[in-house]
Amino acid sequence: MHAAAKVDCPEILLPTPRSLANGLRYGWDLNPGRAYLARDEDGAPVGLLEASIPTYDNTNLVWAFGTVHPDRRGRGTGSELIAYAERLTAELGRNSIGLSTFDLPAADAFARQHGFERKSVDVNRRQDVAGLDWSVVQKLYDDAVAASSAYELIRITGALPDELLDGMVAVTASINDAPKDDLDVEDDEYSPERLRAYEEAQLKSERTLHRVIAREKATGELAGHTTITVERERPHIGEQNDTAVARAHRGHRLGALVKSAMLLWMRDQEPQLAQLDTWNAESNNHMISINEQLNYRVITRIPDYQKSL
Known part of the structure; x- marks a missing residue:
């Protein structure tokens, strides 16, 4: 390799x-x-x-x-x-x-x-966390907070509390709205058991899992989230595992809110974190625009091919 x-x-x-x-x-x-x-x-x-x-x-x-x-x-x-x-x-x-x-x-x-x-x-794409202009991150966060006053943030390290599990299944499934382009694939299926399996796999793989979740204040409904994992063997390296916003809650800058909030939290929680990798479909313009505001740069493009047997 x-x-x-x-x-x-x-x-x-x-x-x-x-x-x-x-x-x-x-x-x-x-x-x-x-x-x-x-x-x-x-x-x-x-x-x-x-x-x-x-x-x-x-x-x-x-x-x-x-x-x-x-x-x-x-x-x-x-x-x-x-x-x-x-x-x-x-x-x-x-x-x-x-x-x-x-x-x-x-x-x-x-x-x-x-x-x-x-x-x-x-x-x-990769973000140079160590070289971030934190004033840019703070402004993105402040602007997103102003646009999302009906929501609050929950920060969790490790496993989800049981009372949030069902809500997180629905939010995680929102990733199916991301572009698939011409791929002949089904939507991903999520369940409480699969989310617990994801948490267990990350823990056993010696990664610390951090989540920032947006919750609607009036209803308590979970509306969006972002997750990253940080390697314990190489604690300067992190990976963005998922960012998704439920369809009913879009238009409030929740994607920018959770991603900028995560970075500000990691500055204190994981101060050694120096780089953060993320993957997006090239056609996912909305998420890419947020990443570009946060100074991600392209590392490589990976074409996906498919064949029927």
Whole structure:
């Protein structure tokens, strides 16, 4: 992975051996994927296939990401990895395979050569938290507070209290309104059990989970949230896991409110936090506009391809 990243995307955030192992044990929400290491005849590692196999929803789909060592490219290793992913998909009784690649001409040509169609583009952005102009964050927060006077904020580290769990299921499901572009995928399905599984997976993966939730004062209804996780092995690194606002509560700048409130909170709660990564569909203009106000910069674009079997 490190050898390939030096060539394909030097700034991409890579796992450590420890965090990679945790990912294979626990995944995002106790639904871990699989990884297959390809070796040559001498036993040297030449390629890696990572496969995500959804179980909560989209159970007809396998999503793949293949990596070939730069010294072994052009020898058919990538084609063997894709063939293996297609066999795995068929063996699991699934009929659709997705493929993510770096946004490189050779990767695009490879995907199309193997019958995949480009369906969407994800963009990885990174915020230099250590170099933030906090006056900009404070102004964004103050302006959002003025536009959202009917709401209050709840800050939670770790597991949700039981009384907020059902409300958070509904808010989390609001992420389904984010653009899917041309991807042939179902909406994500959420339940109290899945949210608890997400919390457990983050804890077991040695990440601290922080949430900022917007709640309507008059009704007590949860309206929006943002979550980040901070690695304990590398506590200067955080990842934005989710930001969503329920449809009935949009138009009050709640997205800007929870994201700016999170940063101001983290300045005190996680003072060592230096970088924060986030992912959005390239077409998600609303969330991207908030990120740009908060000085995120583009690290890479990841096209998503799909193929029916």
